[in-house]
Amino acid sequence: MSPIVNGRVLFSEIPSYFPVPGKTVTYDASQEVDLDMVDLDGGILIKTLYLSIDPYMRVRMRDPEIKSYLPAFEVGECLTGLGIGKVIRSENPKFEVGDYVYGLMVQDGPGLIVIDNRYKLPLSAYLSVLGMPGEYIIPKLGGFQLTNTSGQTAYTAWKEYSYAKKGETVFVSTGGGPVGSLVIQLAKRQGLKVIGSAGSEEKVQFMQKIGADVCFNYKTTCTRDVLLKEGGIDMWVLLSKFRPVLRTKAVMAHRYWDNVGGETLNNALEAAKFRGRVIECGMITGYNEGYNTLISSALHGSLGLTSLILEQNLDQIIVKSLTVHGFVILHFEGKYDEEFYRVMTPLVASGEIRYREEITVGLDKVGDVILAVQKGENKAKAIIQVAND
Amino acid sequence: MSPIVNGRVLFSEIPSYFPVPGKTVTYDASQEVDLDMVDLDGGILIKTLYLSIDPYMRVRMRDPEIKSYLPAFEVGECLTGLGIGKVIRSENPKFEVGDYVYGLMVQDGPGLIVIDNRYKLPLSAYLSVLGMPGEYIIPKLGGFQLTNTSGQTAYTAWKEYSYAKKGETVFVSTGGGPVGSLVIQLAKRQGLKVIGSAGSEEKVQFMQKIGADVCFNYKTTCTRDVLLKEGGIDMWVLLSKFRPVLRTKAVMAHRYWDNVGGETLNNALEAAKFRGRVIECGMITGYNEGYNTLISSALHGSLGLTSLILEQNLDQIIVKSLTVHGFVILHFEGKYDEEFYRVMTPLVASGEIRYREEITVGLDKVGDVILAVQKGENKAKAIIQVAND
Numbered sequence: 001m002s003p004i005v006n007g008r009v010l011f012s013e014i015p016s017y018f019p020v021p022g023k024t025v026t027y028d029a030s031q032e033v034d035l036d037m038v039d040l041d042g043g044i045l046i047k048t049l050y051l052s053i054d055p056y057m058r059v060r061m062r063d064p065e066i067k068s069y070l071p072a073f074e075v076g077e078c079l080t081g082l083g084i085g086k087v088i089r090s091e092n093p094k095f096e097v098g099d100y101v102y103g104l105m106v107q108d109g110p111g112l113i114v115i116d117n118r119y120k121l122p123l124s125a126y127l128s129v130l131g132m133p134g135e136y137i138i139p140k141l142g143g144f145q146l147t148n149t150s151g152q153t154a155y156t157a158w159k160e161y162s163y164a165k166k167g168e169t170v171f172v173s174t175g176g177g178p179v180g181s182l183v184i185q186l187a188k189r190q191g192l193k194v195i196g197s198a199g200s201e202e203k204v205q206f207m208q209k210i211g212a213d214v215c216f217n218y219k220t221t222c223t224r225d226v227l228l229k230e231g232g233i234d235m236w237v238l239l240s241k242f243r244p245v246l247r248t249k250a251v252m253a254h255r256y257w258d259n260v261g262g263e264t265l266n267n268a269l270e271a272a273k274f275r276g277r278v279i280e281c282g283m284i285t286g287y288n289e290g291y292n293t294l295i296s297s298a299l300h301g302s303l304g305l306t307s308l309i310l311e312q313n314l315d316q317i318i319v320k321s322l323t324v325h326g327f328v329i330l331h332f333e334g335k336y337d338e339e340f341y342r343v344m345t346p347l348v349a350s351g352e353i354r355y356r357e358e359i360t361v362g363l364d365k366v367g368d369v370i371l372a373v374q375k376g377e378n379k380a381k382a383i384i385q386v387a388n389d
Numbered sequence: 390m391s392p393i394v395n396g397r398v399l400f401s402e403i404p405s406y407f408p409v410p411g412k413t414v415t416y417d418a419s420q421e422v423d424l425d426m427v428d429l430d431g432g433i434l435i436k437t438l439y440l441s442i443d444p445y446m447r448v449r450m451r452d453p454e455i456k457s458y459l460p461a462f463e464v465g466e467c468l469t470g471l472g473i474g475k476v477i478r479s480e481n482p483k484f485e486v487g488d489y490v491y492g493l494m495v496q497d498g499p500g501l502i503v504i505d506n507r508y509k510l511p512l513s514a515y516l517s518v519l520g521m522p523g524e525y526i527i528p529k530l531g532g533f534q535l536t537n538t539s540g541q542t543a544y545t546a547w548k549e550y551s552y553a554k555k556g557e558t559v560f561v562s563t564g565g566g567p568v569g570s571l572v573i574q575l576a577k578r579q580g581l582k583v584i585g586s587a588g589s590e591e592k593v594q595f596m597q598k599i600g601a602d603v604c605f606n607y608k609t610t611c612t613r614d615v616l617l618k619e620g621g622i623d624m625w626v627l628l629s630k631f632r633p634v635l636r637t638k639a640v641m642a643h644r645y646w647d648n649v650g651g652e653t654l655n656n657a658l659e660a661a662k663f664r665g666r667v668i669e670c671g672m673i674t675g676y677n678e679g680y681n682t683l684i685s686s687a688l689h690g691s692l693g694l695t696s697l698i699l700e701q702n703l704d705q706i707i708v709k710s711l712t713v714h715g716f717v718i719l720h721f722e723g724k725y726d727e728e729f730y731r732v733m734t735p736l737v738a739s740g741e742i743r744y745r746e747e748i749t750v751g752l753d754k755v756g757d758v759i760l761a762v763q764k765g766e767n768k769a770k771a772i773i774q775v776a777n778d
Contacts, residue, residue, distance in 0.1 A: 161712075240707050280707050317715035318629050323550075324713040325708035331663050337512050388555050 003032035009366045011073040021367030034071035044095045052127040053382040076324045084123045118343045119349035128381040150178035156168035156336045158186045161279045161325040166191035169235040176203025183348045184212050228270035235277045236268040269316040278324040356380035395422035398755045400462040410756030433484045437473035441516045442758045442771040476646045501719045508738035517770040518744035539567035542718045545725045547575045550668045550714040555580035557623040565592025573601050599743050616660030624666045625657040658705040667713040745769035
């Protein structure tokens, strides 16, 4: 077989602010590979099919002299990221030709696992709704585990803390996103009334499609009016994102809290019924030891954190005997892994659980998608389709 | 039998700010009663032994034109309050001479219950550590139930939300008070390590006496240092008091939040271990329909509430997967009533559970004690001993 192009995405320049496509990250088609001839040295050869584009990648695009919780990309070398590939040659008995694998793609992926796709799902689902956390995560970078856990976050939070009873009313803010949309569907399957809010008409339509009873755009409709008109809520599920970002001149990683804002908090507390529950799901893209370091630094004041000011209705937590559950998946690692895949995979396969992805075709588009994710312009989980199966 | 003095405490003048002993409230010894001759008209005659002095009483000391959640005292008439008395004559078959009764004392007490004192406790205990909430409450004023529930608050919060495991560490702030000191003792009985804080040396000594492992005065010792030195905490139990107070010129009742302050919150969140719990117990002295009206007014902005500003470490609730339970006893009314009295009464009787009261002798001291309670100068549950048994 004659050599073919072995496309790569290179980290070419450390960005000063947003990563610039074609400058920070460049697509390189100069390398070729002869699939039959390349020396495997006991390893495997993978055809990359899908790549996950995630916010944490920005943290790696920095001067390696600057310490952070993830190792820096090296200028002139390939980017790496979570992805799915197909084994096309193997000298490793753990992998067979034709296996689909999940893990850190390109150049010395330190660990890969074979996907059990008995339900014949689109492979990209394993980077989105069925993203693999816990024991399924193999890729480690300097002790850090990378994962996409919106599905497990929604499922575990719901199982652990909803105490859902048929007929109750749950309010899901950011209900159009990957965590919120799954919570909406889990709630509907248990017979709850669901009120969902989102920040665009397109997301409102998606919430309607997946079964939310009352949907509204919080930018154009008053949350308080809706919640009170609907007779109050037994539960509020919200998503808080902690995104590690690098400030231009700062040497430390900063987090910012991308939640729905103090006003929604006050509205939800006002509409809460006695003994209601609040489940606040946190999402952190890169964590474990790195996460702990980050938290530890934050606690000891070495990180300049944006502070959060809440007021007015917080006493409602007490006077209404509310319970607020903070939640990040890592503290429940493994608890629902088996159940999650056993229950959710067939539901995703049958279409009973819906999800959304934003798939962009072409490895040369990586730079554009990285920028869109950093700007928050993606409408769903961002995935690059590198090749057809 | 010749007539004896029937001492009374009169509400003589509406106070403009703090109630002034001898002016707002006066002791009157001008009435006499002939115990054998007084016409019972099918009722009972009670010798008052103990009276409970509580913060809510200030709310009743107002112009009756001003609406509030409790009826106003009438100028020139007796004060009323929760108390304990002994039946000395009865024409009502529900009461026997010699019975001890609990309820709203003096003049048409709308309901009284007979105390089952099989453990021969000091009767004042039924106004303090074994104060009666839930179905035990009879006195109603315009639909409002009055009660002293520190014991039940501590017990119910602990049973419902502590998920206590032997060997865990609990931090009890305001551990010298009636709720905190009971939590300390419940925690020790389950084999937890207890860190207690209070605002005076005297309360610190009391916490030591009842078994707290680490005690400190938060005014002279850094809470953060103690909590971190002790290796962090699995649980924080705190008390938040909502006291209804009347502003001088305002026509509405205001609440203020008498908690341990934002700094302690931040320290406790910093020291919290992953999946730790916070139990925030609210105490409200007069409630039910009145309470709901108060809350409802607050929600709709008709009350000028002091707002609470919290910052900095609130995101720890999420990143550490903490759970915060707000709690007021009324939402759990009756759930632990039977268990509470069955379990706690013998423990109080045997001295295994300790408690404190500040008993002042003499009905003529009511005005002074009311003022002390309004100023927060009482060191324990304030009780007036009116007479010997």
